[in-house]
Amino acid sequence: xxxxxxxxxxxxxxxxxxxxxIASFLDRVDRHEGEADFRHxxxxxxxxxxxxxxxxxxxxxxxxxAFSDHSSEPAESAGIQFAFGAHNEEVGS
Amino acid sequence: xxxxxxxxxxxxxxxxxxxxxxxxxxxxxxxxAFWAGFDRASPQGFFDYYRQLTEYEPARAAxxxxxxxxWLCINPKEAEDPVFAREVMAMIPEFLDKPTVxxxxxxxxNKNTKNELAIFEEHLEIAKKYDQAILIHTPHLEDKLxxxxxxxxxxxxxxxxxxxxxxxxxxxxxxxxxxxxxxWAGLTLYPESKCSPARAIDIxxxxxxxxxxxxxxxxxxxxDPLAVIKTALEMKKRQHSAEIVEKVIYxxxxxxxxxxxxxxx
Numbered sequence: 001x002x003x004x005x006x007x008x009x010x011x012x013x014x015x016x017x018x019x020x021x022i023a024s025f026l027d028r029v030d031r032h033e034g035e036a037d038f039r040h041x042x043x044x045x046x047x048x049x050x051x052x053x054x055x056x057x058x059x060x061x062x063x064x065x066a067f068s069d070h071s072s073e074p075a076e077s078a079g080i081q082f083a084f085g086a087h088n089e090e091v092g093s
Numbered sequence: 094x095x096x097x098x099x100x101x102x103x104x105x106x107x108x109x110x111x112x113x114x115x116x117x118x119x120x121x122x123x124x125x126a127f128w129a130g131f132d133r134a135s136p137q138g139f140f141d142y143y144r145q146l147t148e149y150e151p152a153r154a155a156x157x158x159x160x161x162x163x164w165l166c167i168n169p170k171e172a173e174d175p176v177f178a179r180e181v182m183a184m185i186p187e188f189l190d191k192p193t194v195x196x197x198x199x200x201x202x203n204k205n206t207k208n209e210l211a212i213f214e215e216h217l218e219i220a221k222k223y224d225q226a227i228l229i230h231t232p233h234l235e236d237k238l239x240x241x242x243x244x245x246x247x248x249x250x251x252x253x254x255x256x257x258x259x260x261x262x263x264x265x266x267x268x269x270x271x272x273x274x275x276x277w278a279g280l281t282l283y284p285e286s287k288c289s290p291a292r293a294i295d296i297x298x299x300x301x302x303x304x305x306x307x308x309x310x311x312x313x314x315x316x317d318p319l320a321v322i323k324t325a326l327e328m329k330k331r332q333h334s335a336e337i338v339e340k341v342i343y344x345x346x347x348x349x350x351x352x353x354x355x356x357x358x
Contacts, residue, residue, distance in 0.1 A: 064266035
């Protein structure tokens with residue numbers, strides 16, 4: 001298996017590139033007019049979860065969990081047919 | 094490098110894609126019935142689709158030396174209207190005797206609704222009645238965790254043979270749920286959602302190389318028919334042996350699919 005340094009050699013530049021994409025995306029939302037919707041706080045919640053994942057949870061799992069619908073009952077109807085990428089807490093399941 | 098593509102929607106792809114995957118070692122390909130990017134207007138549209146899956150695509154694949162198999166169902170996205178869905182499901186048994194049909198799939202959930210769940214459970218009854226293997230689609234993005242839990246509950250209630258069920262499109266948060274319950278898991282490699290090659294390999298390294306396969310699920314959307322072989326090359330960069338790579342991209346899908354009487358290489 002590769003060492004930590006070998007993993008850095010393989011993926012550091014790619015991860016650095018993607019981190020700057022995230023930073024620029026957040027700057028872009030800040031810079032433009034209007035109100036951001038529920039996806040903006042969900043994104044901030046996922047970033048925080050990534051930096052401090054709960055015990056026994058990986059960073060990737062913490063990000064998934066931050067974006068997920070945690071309700072357990074089936075929905076009455078579909079409403080929309082697509083997914084936004086983040087659960088809208090105000091709408092519910 | 095020989096491999097099996099266990100999940101691809103070739104009705105949406107060009108013949109050049111068959112040529113490309115044949116050139117990099119694809120020996121067999123499995124095509125689950127799915128949503129074609131638009132809702133079909135009548136059940137008869139599915140009759141034509143099932144003929145395409147069982148007659149036309151096997152012939153198109155054979156020109157490149159690829160064996161083509163399929164799974165049949167009405168996909169969850171078109172299952173929100175249960176009357177329509179049941180009319181389509183009534184046609185499935187007459188196609189189960191076709192020589193390249195593997196089982197029932199890709200059934201599952203899309204928006205985790207009561208109607209989707211009812212039709213999913215009725216598909217499970219068809220699979221049990223005709224002794225068919227099952228391939229399951231899990232919902233997208235924020236709906237995946239809840240949908241995977243609902244699907245596992247329904248499978249437990251239906252008392253199916255877990256070794257003949259694969260739950261597809263798992264990610265970091267759902268892979269352990271699926272594997273710990275004794276089902277097979279599928280990793281889908283997409284450029285913009287689901288898993289990248291690097292993350293798919295992370296999941297393999299974290300949760301093990303048993304009872305899991307990788308697929309491109311290439312369809313009408315942004316997807317890559319060469320995703321499996323590209324991930325195999327990424328595994329080599331991550332210092333996985335040729336034997337382990339072959340296990341994941343060939344031996345594992347062969348092991349699961351060999352439980353389907355019609356799967357013959």
